[in-house]
Amino acid sequence: MTELPTITAFSWVPDFAKGQVRDIIARWAFAELGLDYRTELLNAASARGEEYVEWHPFDQVPAYRDEEVEMFESGAILIHLGERHGHILPQEPPARAKVLSWTAAILNTVEPALRPVSLLPLFHGGKPWTEEAVAALRPLAEQRLKRVSAALGENDWIAGDFSIADILLVFVLRSFGGDMIAAHPNLVNYMERAMARPAFEEALAKHLADFTTEPA
């Protein structure tokens, strides 16, 4: 009997973060691939200690382990699962290059522009990040969304067939897009199309079902 791959997730987070923690990215990939996995649950209200930091140097979730490798960071776990199990990361070079391009762009160009617009008011509302300071970040976030919308056009998915790039992009749009998405009907439809996939529904349900404890 082989051991199931393991990811870490949280057993408790504040309500606003439920549905938004990055273990959902790995869960979605597992569900698309029809793979079983187990979760090792941590409590977001307490630091995880040195042993966990050996596994995940930034003390976040998800970390990942299978019979062969240990790793961390949801973007990397997606690439690993795609390399190992197929279709969410194509083998054929032009299609693969396109998926890798979008994967890196979402991690490094799209999310970093959107995230502060959505998170800074949440964590430090008013002072020192005034409405004016946060508003000054919106033009870049809106420009990036406009470029994503233009690249998507009338296609179903961002980089050819459904891929790891869509898993990441939908995560970013759901978690950090806020009211900026509404300006782009094709992105609204894209999110609906993605979230209607049985694999997304399964991942979200399992993600929510693991919130089983109170703050540590």
Next chain:
Amino acid sequence: MTELPTITAFSWVPDFAKGQVRDIIARWAFAELGLDYRTELLNAASARGEEYVEWHPFDQVPAYRDEEVEMFESGAILIHLGERHGHILPQEPPARAKVLSWTAAILNTVEPALRPVSLLPLFHGGKPWTEEAVAALRPLAEQRLKRVSAALGENDWIAGDFSIADILLVFVLRSFGGDMIAAHPNLVNYMERAMARPAFEEALAKHLADFTTEPA
């Protein structure tokens, strides 16, 4: 005769950006691999037009093309070059998983924490991003650097042998680390060690030599 791989770079940027544009990431990888390439030069002072946006949806550099694929985003180009040409992205699963983990972490966890501390004062100096508002971003950036420093420890490189993760990390530390690096002597030494590599020196020299025009 085979055609050389092509990357895009800028023929002009403001002085403060010289040495810091992301084509240097791809150039460094080419130099480590001993590969020739050609550059297609664009002017940072003007938008590149629709044809370029077909190639690079975010209208940035570098974009990449070889006889088989077209792609964009420096992080993705590194993975592609590593898959194609070897040692900067190991094949052996545990080593590969570690390099991919760090690659994604630098793109999505380290750089996004450091970049605004360094860029907001530059682009929005004083108003609306007051010193106080920028200072409030420092604790996260400093925590991330502390975790990178702890993970590096006394090792030469961040993820085993020298890899694409080092190319990205050194780029981020050079461009966005600013005065925060000095608190971590092992990171200072790491940067010196990396920048003393002949491949880095070659990449930097070629990067600088391509700034040959005035603003468009």
